Amino acid sequence: MIEGSKTSVLLVDDRPENLLVMRSILGEDEHDLICVSSGRDALKALLKQEVALILLDVQMPGLNGFELAEMIRGREVTQNTPIIFISAESVDEHYVFRGYSLGAVDYLTKPVKPEILKSKVGFFTRLFRQNQQIKRQAAQLEEVNTRLDQMNNDLEQRVQRRTRELESSNIKLERQVASRKLSEARLTIEHSITRTLAVAESLDNAASEIVEVFCKHLKADFSSMWVIDENACELLCLKAHTCHEDGQFDALIEASHRMRFVEGIGFPGHVWADRAPVWLDETYSGARYPRAGIAAAAGVRTAVGFPIMIADEFYGVIEIFSRGRLRDKPSSLNMFFVIGSEIGQFVRRKRIEAERESLLQREKMLRQQAEKANRMKDEFLATVSHELRTPLNSILGWGQILNSGDLTEAEQKSALEAIFRNAKSQSQLIDDLLDTSRLIGGNVHLELSPTEIVPLLKAAVEVVRPAAVAKGIGIKVEYRSDVTTITCDAQRLQQMIWNLLTNAVKFTAAGGEVTLIYDRSTAGAEIIVRDTGCGISPEFLPHVFDRFRQADSSSTRSHDGLGLGLAIVRHLAELHGGTVSVASDGLGTGSTFSIALPLSAGSQPSQTAAQTPNIGKKPKISPGRSLNGIRVLVVDDDADAAGMLQFALGLSGAEVRTSGSVPDAFSSIQGWKPDVLLADINMPGEDGYSLIRQLRDRPPEEGSNIPAIALTAMARPEDSERALAAGYQLHIAKPIDIDEISRAVNELADGDRSPADTI
Numbered sequence: 001m002i003e004g005s006k007t008s009v010l011l012v013d014d015r016p017e018n019l020l021v022m023r024s025i026l027g028e029d030e031h032d033l034i035c036v037s038s039g040r041d042a043l044k045a046l047l048k049q050e051v052a053l054i055l056l057d058v059q060m061p062g063l064n065g066f067e068l069a070e071m072i073r074g075r076e077v078t079q080n081t082p083i084i085f086i087s088a089e090s091v092d093e094h095y096v097f098r099g100y101s102l103g104a105v106d107y108l109t110k111p112v113k114p115e116i117l118k119s120k121v122g123f124f125t126r127l128f129r130q131n132q133q134i135k136r137q138a139a140q141l142e143e144v145n146t147r148l149d150q151m152n153n154d155l156e157q158r159v160q161r162r163t164r165e166l167e168s169s170n171i172k173l174e175r176q177v178a179s180r181k182l183s184e185a186r187l188t189i190e191h192s193i194t195r196t197l198a199v200a201e202s203l204d205n206a207a208s209e210i211v212e213v214f215c216k217h218l219k220a221d222f223s224s225m226w227v228i229d230e231n232a233c234e235l236l237c238l239k240a241h242t243c244h245e246d247g248q249f250d251a252l253i254e255a256s257h258r259m260r261f262v263e264g265i266g267f268p269g270h271v272w273a274d275r276a277p278v279w280l281d282e283t284y285s286g287a288r289y290p291r292a293g294i295a296a297a298a299g300v301r302t303a304v305g306f307p308i309m310i311a312d313e314f315y316g317v318i319e320i321f322s323r324g325r326l327r328d329k330p331s332s333l334n335m336f337f338v339i340g341s342e343i344g345q346f347v348r349r350k351r352i353e354a355e356r357e358s359l360l361q362r363e364k365m366l367r368q369q370a371e372k373a374n375r376m377k378d379e380f381l382a383t384v385s386h387e388l389r390t391p392l393n394s395i396l397g398w399g400q401i402l403n404s405g406d407l408t409e410a411e412q413k414s415a416l417e418a419i420f421r422n423a424k425s426q427s428q429l430i431d432d433l434l435d436t437s438r439l440i441g442g443n444v445h446l447e448l449s450p451t452e453i454v455p456l457l458k459a460a461v462e463v464v465r466p467a468a469v470a471k472g473i474g475i476k477v478e479y480r481s482d483v484t485t486i487t488c489d490a491q492r493l494q495q496m497i498w499n500l501l502t503n504a505v506k507f508t509a510a511g512g513e514v515t516l517i518y519d520r521s522t523a524g525a526e527i528i529v530r531d532t533g534c535g536i537s538p539e540f541l542p543h544v545f546d547r548f549r550q551a552d553s554s555s556t557r558s559h560d561g562l563g564l565g566l567a568i569v570r571h572l573a574e575l576h577g578g579t580v581s582v583a584s585d586g587l588g589t590g591s592t593f594s595i596a597l598p599l600s601a602g603s604q605p606s607q608t609a610a611q612t613p614n615i616g617k618k619p620k621i622s623p624g625r626s627l628n629g630i631r632v633l634v635v636d637d638d639a640d641a642a643g644m645l646q647f648a649l650g651l652s653g654a655e656v657r658t659s660g661s662v663p664d665a666f667s668s669i670q671g672w673k674p675d676v677l678l679a680d681i682n683m684p685g686e687d688g689y690s691l692i693r694q695l696r697d698r699p700p701e702e703g704s705n706i707p708a709i710a711l712t713a714m715a716r717p718e719d720s721e722r723a724l725a726a727g728y729q730l731h732i733a734k735p736i737d738i739d740e741i742s743r744a745v746n747e748l749a750d751g752d753r754s755p756a757d758t759i
Contacts, residue, residue, distance in 0.1 A: 006032040007125040008049055012042045012068065013057040013086075018110075022055060025114045026121055039063025043071065046078050052128030053121060058087035058095065069102040079103075082124045086112060093370065100363070127352075133311045134348070137341060144338060148187075185217045186335045192217070193339055197346045203227065203316075207239035210318070210343070215243040218332075220320045221300070222249050224256050226268040227308075227316035234260040235268045235317060252294050252321075259290060266290055267305055268317040275314065277306035277336045281325065299323040306336035310344035318343075395419050427735050446489040446575055453486055453525065454479065457518055460497040464505055472510045475501075481520035486599055492572050493597075496580075499565040500529040500593045507591075508533035524578070524598040536584040536591050544582050545570040566593075573597070627742060628653035630749045633674035635665045635691060636711070637683045645678065648738045649745065662686035666694070669703045675749045678741075681712035681723065688712070692727040707748035711736065 009031045013019050019035045026033060034051065036042045039062060042054070054072070058065035065085055072078045085099040088110035099107045106120060192213045200206035203225075211223040224240035237256040242249040261269040267289055271278050280303045289295075295303070304326060305319040318340070326332060398415040401407065407415060461475055468475050497516075504514045508531045517528040536544060545566050573580040578597035584590065632654045636642040642658040649656050657672065659665040661683065668674075677695070681688035688710055698704045709730040710723035720731040730744055 007128055008032040008034055008051040009121060010042060010045055010051045010054045011035045012054065014038060014060040025117055031125060039068040042068060051081060053124040054081055054083045056083055056085055058085055059089050066098060066102060073103055084108060084120060086110060134345060137310065189213055189217045190339060202350055203347055211239050211241040214320050215241055218320065220322045222252060222321040225316065225318050234262055235272060236260050248298050252291065252298055255291050255294050267303055267319055271305040271307050271317045272314065275307055277333045279304050295321060302326050306340045308340050308343045310341055310348055315344055315347045395423060446492060448487050448489055450485050451488050451490045452484055453518060454484060456490060456494050457497065457516060460494050460501055461516060463498050464501040468505045473505055473508050474513045476515045478517045481518055481525065483520055483525060483599060486525050486597060488576055488597065496569045496572050496595060497527060499569050503565055504529050504531035504533065521596055523596055527595040528592060530592045532590045535587045535589040537587055541584060626653045627746060630654045630745060631674040632656045632676050632678060632745060633665065633668060634658045634678045636680040637661060652742055662691045665691060673703055674706060676745045677706050677708040678711055679708060681710055689726045696727040709744055
């Protein structure tokens with residue numbers, strides 16, 4: 001590669017538009033972009049020209065990216081050429097790992113961000129140019145060494161010839177011997193430093209021996225090595241050495257380790273600024289050199305410094321002080337230049353090795369994290385499958401038994417209770433998953449209002465009391481605070497307390513005790529749930545409130561659940577501006593959960609709060625109210641669901657008809673106008689949105705004013721907003737509560753419900 005020329009980058013992609021995009025991103029001002037559309041053309045291009053980097057598409061007709069990479073790695077000339085795979089389809093971990101196994105330096109997915117592509121291409125092209133520069137420097141160094149060897153041969157021949165010619169001149173002979181000794185000293189220095197660098201792990205390890213070599217073989221009195229700091233702002237002394245043991249250079253050593261020099265200040269800073277060897281004879285003085293007085297006091301007359309650098313990269317300085325005059329200045333400066341370049345190559349090589357090791361460690365860490373995440377995903381899916389299938393198993397089993405018709409009336413009642421109980425359990429699991437999804441996505445909006453805390457606590461206790469009584473667990477409630485009102489979302493706070501109480505009952509053995517404490521803390525109100533259950537190990541304690549985390553997630557665990565309840569508590573507490581915490585002394589010692597919430601603004605012990613009726617309960621139809629005379633049209637493609645609603649509403653006195661599609665519904669409305677319309681959203685052909693839009697576009701005499709309720713299993717807030725915006729008066733999420741749907745039908749039929757509301 002000719003110095004100053006563009007760096008060649010090979011782009012391989014069978015789609016011309018992709019090549020055009022990469023050419024436009026990378027540009028051709030800095031790079032020589034070689035674009036080919038097949039693996040064969042890529043191999044031909046590599047035979048003709050050396051490239052710094054290959055950007056390789058994975059999916060190509062004929063010879064694909066992986067096969068081409070194997071062939072490239074099989075050639076000695078290109079086996080070390082960096083390859084970056086770019087793919088829009090093969091993005092699975094299997095393909096990524098295969099790409100790295102073929103020696104790829106990176107694996108990018110389309111569309112690639114221009115900044116990332118330019119950064120990666122820039123890095124590897126710079127690395128290629130640096131390697132080319134190193135090769136040139138090595139060739140130059142080899143050429144210099146060859147010249148030195150040739151000079152030594154010439155010198156030996158001259159010495160032999162001069163010895164024969166000037167045997168009578170002892171003075172000239174002594175000068176020749178002295179010159180020979182100086183050359184040998186320089187060679188000894190170079191060879192010693194080369195051997196030191198060959199076995200050193202880092203420049204720190206080699207520094208001591210390097211500075212000692214200069215003092216020993218150059219007869220210098222003091223030598224030190226300075227390196228640039230991490231921010232490339234200052235030079236600091238890595239190692240200082242003197243051959244004297246009389247303490248005359250101790251002050252200079254101490255000052256060198258204490259001081260730091262910027263570019264242009266101090267003798268090392270002078271060398272840094274010049275980026276070349278500096279030789280000073282008795283001129284080491286002035287404000288520019290803070291150590292000048294200390295050096296003069298030690299008797300220093302000559303100072304020599306040379307940079308540690310390769311190409312334009314500067315790494316540090318080696319300085320040499322002598323009380324005498326160092327001789328043979330030109331040869332010594334040349335030697336210092338060579339040694340500085342050699343040490344610079346060593347530093348660069350170690351940095352590249354460190355970067356490579358760092359990349360390998362990072363890749364290993366990321367792979368371990370991916371494997372861990374994959375295991376957690378598999379465990380979670382297995383847990384969800386188990387928890388959802390368990391109640392479903394009971395529902396299907398008892399349903400099949402009921403269909404047999406061989407059960408007594410008592411057995412039928414027991415079977416129906418089991419089906420209802422398991423359906424409620426499965427509904428709760430789904431609600432927990434949906435709540436977690438909403439909390440993570442930030443879609444939960446609190447309805448804050450002053451709320452009496454005592455009725456809310458009592459309602460939560462009553463919800464879990466049947467489960468506690470069944471296990472023989474006592475529930476105590478202690479009220480230690482005189483503040484009766486806090487600002488909160490009553491339903492969500494009741495959900496938090498219910499989750500903590502349910503968790504306490506779940507993990508407390510029969511005969512244990514659960515205590516609910518309402519207290520006042522320095523920050524506001526505090527709700528504490530303490531149990532005498534199995535406790536929490538110190539290892540799991542920091543992860544109690546993590547999503548999908550359970551102390552025992554094995555197939556032999558004693559307790560069911562998805563590990564979401566406590567995570568929901570934490571999210572809801574934080575939405576209220578509060579915190580949640582847990583404490584346990586270990587397994588078998590019980591546990592204590594605390595919710596800390598801020599008090600409502602201006603709340604006083606005597607403040608009267610807004611009542612929160614029906615906390616923890618579903619709305620019920622008022623006694624004596626019925627659906628007599630109300631016409632209801634149910635539109636649902638699921639015949640079982642439609643039949644269930646027809647039967648349930650019919651028991652309350654309603655006249656119910658069903659339709660399985662949107663056209664069927666309009667046919668029914670033409671001859672029989674209902675008072676209320678119940679429509680499923682998801683239906684084949686035309687859905688519930690199409691139904692309500694067509695209905696609202698009709699004239700009033702054709703039913704445009706019929707109140708409508710949307711029934712759907714999609715329970716997200718955006719689903720509710722979409723249904724109301726389409727024209728429905730209510731949005732009710734499945735599974736449907738019969739009492740709730742009866743109340744809604746009654747109120748819409750009577751005109752008591754305002755439009756655009758949701759349940």
